[in-house]
Amino acid sequence: xxxxxxxxxxxxxxxxxxxxxxxxxxxxxxxxxxxxxxxxxxxxxxxxxxxxxxxxxxxxxxxxxxxxxxxxxxxxxxxxxxxxxxxxxxxxxxxxxxxxxxxxxxxxxxxxxxxxxxxxxxxxxxxxxxxxxxxxxxxxxxxxxxxxxxxxxxxxxxxxxxxxxxxxxxxxxxxxxxxxxxxxxxxxxxxxxxxxxxxxxxxxxxxxxxxxxxxxxxxxxxxxxxxxxxxxxxxxxxxxxxxxxxxxxxxxxxxxxxxxxxxxxxxxxxxxxxxxxxxxxxxxxxxxxxxxxxx
Amino acid sequence: xxxxxxxxxxxxxxxxxxxxxxxxxxxxxxxxxxxxxxxxxxxxxxxxxxxxxxxxxxxxxxxxxxxxxxxxxxxxxxxxxxxxxxxxxxxxxxxxxxxxxxxxxxxxxxxxxxxxxxxxxxxxxxxxxxxxxxxxxxxxxxxxxxxxxxxxxxxxxxxxxx
Numbered sequence: 481x482x483x484x485x486x487x488x489x490x491x492x493x494x495x496x497x498x499x500x501x502x503x504x505x506x507x508x509x510x511x512x513x514x515x516x517x518x519x520x521x522x523x524x525x526x527x528x529x530x531x532x533x534x535x536x537x538x539x540x541x542x543x544x545x546x547x548x549x550x551x552x553x554x555x556x557x558x559x560x561x562x563x564x565x566x567x568x569x570x571x572x573x574x575x576x577x578x579x580x581x582x583x584x585x586x587x588x589x590x591x592x593x594x595x596x597x598x599x600x601x602x603x604x605x606x607x608x609x610x611x612x613x614x615x616x617x618x619x620x621x622x623x624x625x626x627x628x629x630x631x632x633x634x635x636x637x638x639x640x641x642x643x644x645x646x647x648x649x650x651x652x653x654x655x656x657x658x659x660x661x662x663x664x665x666x667x668x669x670x671x672x673x674x675x676x677x678x679x680x681x682x683x684x685x686x687x688x689x690x691x692x693x694x695x696x697x698x699x700x701x702x703x704x705x706x707x708x709x710x711x712x713x714x715x716x717x718x719x720x721x722x723x724x725x726x727x728x729x730x731x732x733x734x735x736x737x738x739x740x741x742x743x744x745x746x747x748x749x750x751x752x753x754x755x756x757x758x759x760x761x762x763x764x765x766x767x768x769x770x771x772x773x774x775x
Numbered sequence: 776x777x778x779x780x781x782x783x784x785x786x787x788x789x790x791x792x793x794x795x796x797x798x799x800x801x802x803x804x805x806x807x808x809x810x811x812x813x814x815x816x817x818x819x820x821x822x823x824x825x826x827x828x829x830x831x832x833x834x835x836x837x838x839x840x841x842x843x844x845x846x847x848x849x850x851x852x853x854x855x856x857x858x859x860x861x862x863x864x865x866x867x868x869x870x871x872x873x874x875x876x877x878x879x880x881x882x883x884x885x886x887x888x889x890x891x892x893x894x895x896x897x898x899x900x901x902x903x904x905x906x907x908x909x910x911x912x913x914x915x916x917x918x919x920x921x922x923x924x925x926x927x928x929x930x931x932x933x934x935x936x937x
Contacts, residue, residue, distance in 0.1 A: 550929070553865055556922040557896050581815070605811050613821070618929075620822040625925045627840055632812055633822040644817055 484668035487661075491707060491757075494738055501662050501758040505542040506533060506565040507549060508591075510626050512598050514559040522554055535733035538598075539568045541760070558626035563591045564663070566756050566764035569732050570654055570703040571595040573768050577604070580649035584608040585638035585690060588615030590622035592654055597628040606631040607646065609638050638686045647695045655683045657704035657711050662758035680710040684718060691723040691771075700725065700769040705762055709741045712765035716753055717746040719769065727752045728768040737765070779835035780805075780827060786887040787900065788880045789851040791844055793827075804829045839897070839922055842889060846897040852880035852888040854907065854916065861892040865923040870901060870916040882907035888916060898922050 488498040507530075509516050516538070523530060527546060533539035542549055549555060550562055571592050574582075577600045587593045587608035596606055608631050610616050619633050636643065638653075658676050661667035683704070690700055702719075704711050719725055727749045734754035739746045753767035777795050784790040797808045801820060808816060808824040816823055825844075828837040837845075845851050856864060860874025870890060881888065882903065889900045899921030907915055 551926060553861060553892060553896075553898070553922070556865060556925050557898075605815050607815065607817075616821045620826070621925060621928050623822060624826050624838060624840060625922075627843065629809075629825050629840075630812070631823070632816055632820050634817050634820050636817075636819065646815060 481674075482672035486673075487668060487671070487708075490709075490742075493742060494709065496757045503564060503566075503662050503758065503762045504760055505549070506563060506568070507540050507542065507560045508536070508563045508568050508595060509538040509540070509560050510558055510594065510598050511538055512601055513557070513627060514554075519554060519559050523549075523552070523560075526552060526554075528552075533565050533568075536565065536568050537572070539563075539565055541565065556625065561591055561594055561622070561626060563595065564762055566733070566761035567591060567705070568595065569734075569756075569764065570652060570701045570766050571599060573701050573730050573732060573766065574599075574650050574652075574699055577650060579604045581646065582606045582650040582652065583641065583646075583648040583690070583693065584652045584654075585641060585686060586610065586653065586655055587633065588612065588619040590619035592652060593619065593631060593633075594622050594626045594628055596652065597623075597626070597630055600630060602629045604630060607644060607648075608633045609636045609641065611635070611637045639689050641689050641693045644693070646693065647698075648693055649695055649698050651690045651694055651698065651700045653686060653690055653700055653702045655686050655702065655704055655711075657683070657706040658708055659705055660707045660758060660763035662762040663705070676706070676708045676710050679706070680708075680715055683711055683715050687715065687719050688723060691719075691725055694771065696771055698771070699728070701766065702769060703764065703766040705764055707757070707763040707765075709738075712755065713737050713739075713741055713746055713750050713753060714744075716767055716769075717750055720747055720749065724772045725769040726772045728770050730754060730766070730768050732766065733761075734764070734766070737767070779830060780837070780841065783828075783835055783837055783887075784845060787845055787852045787889060788886065789845060789848040791848060797824075798827070799823065803831065836920070837900075839899070839920075839924075842900055842920075843897045846889050846891065846895075850880060852886055852903075853891055854878050854888050855891045855893060855895070856898075858893060861890075861898060864890055864898055864901075864918060865921050867918060867921060867923055869904075869914045869918050871912065872907065872915040873912055875907065875915060878907050887919070890916065890921070899924075
């Protein structure tokens with residue numbers, strides 16, 4: 481079960497007509513390192529035309545630039561990060577990040593870790609995990625460039641987070657996923673339903689471990705850049721049934737997630753998850769979880 | 776570690792106060808933690824808090840975070856360079872005297888100096904090759920380390936959240 485026709489038919493069943501898209505490049509201002517007005521003016525002087533992303537506080541689309549925005553002094557000084565617009569959403573969904581103990585469970589290459597540190601104004605602590613040393617080097621590079629001070633990065637599989645012996649106030653689960661065709665031209669040729677199911681199983685294991693290390697009043701934000709329901713709505717439906725977690729209502733760009741998937745009726749609270757179909761942004765899925773009162 | 780940072784600080788004409796009890800070492804790399812991070816640090820950590828620098832073959836290489844901390848000190852040796860020189864410096868080039876718009880601290884040959892852009896941001900550091908008070912069209916500061924290194928490292932790493 482693979483191929484463009486197979487997946488496109490699935491998207492149509494979910495209510496979206498597949499079309500060719502080209503997500504715009506975007507940046508996010510690291511507000512702790514620079515004033516917004518100051519950096520916008522500096523980038524404009526370099527000839528970079530920006531367009532404010534309406535649904536993000538610190539995000540701007542690159543409207544026009546004659547050179548890579550990753551090759552400016554301002555970038556190298558950590559005044560902004562290159563981060564796709566939809567990918568900027570998950571970290572903004574937490575409440576009260578200052579002074580909290582935060583787990584970024586699948587952190588590398590670190591765009592969202594830096595964003596969390598910025599939102600926390602370098603207070604509290606972030607524990608950032610990844611399973612590959614090379615990816616941790618990329619993460620460390622980002623942390624140093626953006627002058628992040630509140631993060632510990634560890635070589636550890638998120639499925640073993642209990643080994644840290646820490647209970648977390650906030651957990652970001654931007655889990656490994658199948659991705660989507662908007663950012664990978666070869667996606668339809670490379671991916672099969674078996675890949676999707678394998679990733680969905682891994683994501684359930686990560687969700688299970690996250691529930692174990694979450695404080696009673698803590699919050700989990702779960703996100704993927706996959707369009708496949710197995711990795712999104714179906715996984716979250718499984719989560720609320722098995723992990724004593726409930727879905728919190730969130731307000732962000734996107735549309736309510738469907739509660740009926742390929743003939744299966746899901747818990748009605750699944751509509752509080754948000755699904756972003758590709759367009760100006762890549763495809764994305766995001767939701768916020770808290771412990772159920774009965775837990 | 777403290778001796779190594781102190782030696783470096785002396786070469787740029789100043790010193791900063793670091794709490795030695797909060798400095799941790801991991802494979803010749805040094806990190807400054809705060810009390811909260813110190814409580815949470817795990818044996819198998821890879822990176823933590825403020826990265827201060829690394830030692831290799833007994834020589835200390837300061838991080839850009841440490842350089843930025845030193846740059847806030849009034850007494851530190853610093854030069855400000857014009858926009859074109861700043862860009863060339865980030866690209867790994869040395870600094871010519873004509874690109875230097877301001878000199879603070881030592882102008883002495885052999886000393887280290889931080890290199891700042893017109894916004895006062897630290898771009899790296901270099902070694903003073905000839906006395907900076909003379910107007911000459913020659914290389915004045917030899918580039919030792921610049922923030923273009925982040926880009927050079929990125930190119931070596933196969934990653935992309937783009």
